[in-house]
Amino acid sequence: MTSATGRAKLRKVMNYGIFSSAGNLIAWCDSQEAALKTLHYLVEDEPEAADEVGAIPVDETDCPCGEVILGSVALAHATAA
Numbered sequence: 001m002t003s004a005t006g007r008a009k010l011r012k013v014m015n016y017g018i019f020s021s022a023g024n025l026i027a028w029c030d031s032q033e034a035a036l037k038t039l040h041y042l043v044e045d046e047p048e049a050a051d052e053v054g055a056i057p058v059d060e061t062d063c064p065c066g067e068v069i070l071g072s073v074a075l076a077h078a079t080a081a
Contacts, residue, residue, distance in 0.1 A: 014065070016055040018042070026053060032069075039074030050075055 016035035018027040026042070029035040035055035043050040050072035057066035 014057050014059060015062075016057050016069075018053060018055045021052045021054075029055070032057070035069065036074045039069065039071045043071040043075045047075070 016029040027038050053071040054068040056064050056068050059065045
């Protein structure tokens, strides 16, 4: 059994899988910043697909561990910056 401290250490390493709404892996990123940039580039070319792609954070065991970031959020974030 893994302790709470052990789980916290595992979750410090985060990668992001970018998936289509059909569940297909589009890209793999090693940081939130890289995931946001990748999502931005994807939806910049196809804005109508902004809500059809999203980045899912995963820990070092490749288990989802956070909220999905939709392409539309990445596009708005890049526009605001």
